[in-house]
Amino acid sequence: MSSLRKDADTALPQTPAAEVRSILDKLAARASCRDFDSSLIAPEILEDIVHDGVEAPSSCNQQNWHFIIVTDPARKKRAREISGGNHHFAECSALIYLCFQKGWTHGNFSIVQSVAGACYHMMLSAHLRGFQCIWNAGIGDHVALREMLDLPQTFDVIGALAIGRAKSTAPKMKAPRRSVEEIFSWERFERPEASLYPVKDAAVYPYWEIKNDSNPFAQWDPSAWSWAQIADFRGYSVWAKSPLAGVYVSRRQGDALEAEHALLPDAQSGARVAEIMPWGGTTTTALLEKLGSDVYLSVAELSKNNLSFIKERLRREGHDLGRVTFDLMHDGKLPYAGASIDLVVLPQVLEHMPDPKALLDEVGRVLAPGGSFVASTRNADSSYGALWRDQESKAQVPNQGPFTLLPAKDVAAWVAARFEIDEEVGIGAEATGDAAILTGAARYSGRIYAVRAHRV
Known part of the structure; x- marks a missing residue:
């Protein structure tokens, strides 16, 4: 017991535990x-x-x-x-x-x-x-x-x-918090591996050399990350935004999303569609607007935090959640039975994959015979590819997680080895913003490469 005498002017009366808990709960809300x-x-x-x-x-x-x-x-x-x-x-x-x-x-x-x-x-x-x-x-x-x-x-x-004052329609939810056991330790540093994000090897990491727009240690290559690390990173950072309707869209992509969705095949009544790793749901709400009201959508993400964000975003966009399911992926495996999905949509996510070819194999596994998939990816062999190499990739990894651009011709070859290609286009001749449709040989030079294929 301390022998120090409490100062009479600063000593506080004993506060009942219930009152303390009530105050702390109010602050935590x-x-x-x-x-x-x-x-x-x-x-x-x-x-x-x-x-x-x-x-x-x-x-x-x-x-x-x-x-x-x-x-x-x-x-x-x-x-x-x-x-x-x-x-x-x-x-x-x-x-x-x-x-x-x-x-x-x-x-x-x-x-x-x-x-x-x-x-x-x-x-x-x-x-x-x-x-x-x-x-x-x-x-x-x-x-x-x-x-x-x-x-x-x-x-x-x-x-x-x-x-x-919040609007009456504002989201009434708090962004997820990590478990307390994950973010503190006794006597020495200990932390779960999934929440330790990869960096490039270095003897030291001087604070003054690390900036948001210039981080020589940032590890953009997703193959250097485990699936658990990517899930952790994306699952918390998605809540850096709010799931508001019609607010968070990509200024860089401009009208490119509409051009990507133009490749979607007509879905039959009762068809089951799966969208893979859409992060914050901007692509998901646009996809639901394209699909018929009698089509069922399954959203697969890496973290329950992403799924809760997307679910609230869709609700605020006025979509019928009765025809949407939210499914958790583990270790790059799609959470669907073989030959159970009629259409798979990959919205600029192949470049986020530790092994994009393995993900394409997963798509082939879950697609029903004759089923289609539409994929888009940011193209290394484009004006944006040059911008990414010279500027963006020198910065900190963005909230969507690590990614490395893929050459369009490589992606086309991977797809052709597994499926029959129906249509492929390039989208965007400029490094940012435009959505020009490029065909012929030029399709491999667009900012985005998009392809529709089907399982034979």
Whole structure:
């Protein structure tokens, strides 16, 4: 027992366990929101939330933080533009930009940690007051933000806290959390293998050499990852977004998805279709719109977290979930009986596979005789392939997981060795955005290679 005398001014009375648990449960119920109703919050309440925030601890008690509240609709719209697409920046009641003065205990990020602590205090204050919020690190171009906020060069901004009231239709769910046993250990570091993501071999990994857009240690080759690691990575990062209707689509691909789905064969009444690893469900909702109402869809993903996200996304898009099943894949094996599926759709996922040819073998196993499959893949031998090699692949692995581009001719040969090809096209002559249809020899030069084939 400690012999130290408790200070009479700071000692707290014994709090009943039930009261403590009630408080902690209330705090744990906080969940991020990206779907606000744009209603106003009184300025004095916003100031009170900031006041609550600065009760957080600060490194050396210097409090070299600064918080800028933005409520003007035009400025919030500009904030959305600068962010590159955070729609909720324009719809929330207020944005609080999180800033800090550079130079104080800089190397250990002490001032950054202080700002983060204050931000979370504000989030809890907003939550307890009945508001919703979300903290965003993805705030966009800092030069443009500095100009908008009139921020001096001696300060930086590291994020923005969006606060408001959720729409009545907003998702009422919290992103999945890892089990506590997985993320802590006693006395020494221990962690499950599946949550240790592969990196390129190096003697050391200097922090200052690793950036989002330049990571020399990032392992993009999926064959260096186990299926369990890919499942873990994708299954949590998919929840970096919210399963809102019509919001999250690929700006890079433009209208390419429609061109891919143009290859789909007519599905007979009662046909069973399987879509493999669609990640966040953008392709899934488009696929359901193409299929007839009497066709059944099975979605196969690597993690139950992905499946729960896709299910909620489809529900919000207004699709009938009575004709959709959600199935878990393990170790690259499709969760379907042999010759049980009439159509398999692979939406730009072969490049994510540790062994894409083995996955094609799985497709052949589950397809019924005469059954079709439609596959698309990002093409190494394209303008996008050059962009990927020169720029994107030098960055951090994206939330969709590791991938390495495949040459279109190689994929065509793999397909031809297993199935009879019905149609193949290239999609997109440019590195990003366009959806030009390329045929003949040019089909192997498109940003995306897409093929429809059938089992003989």
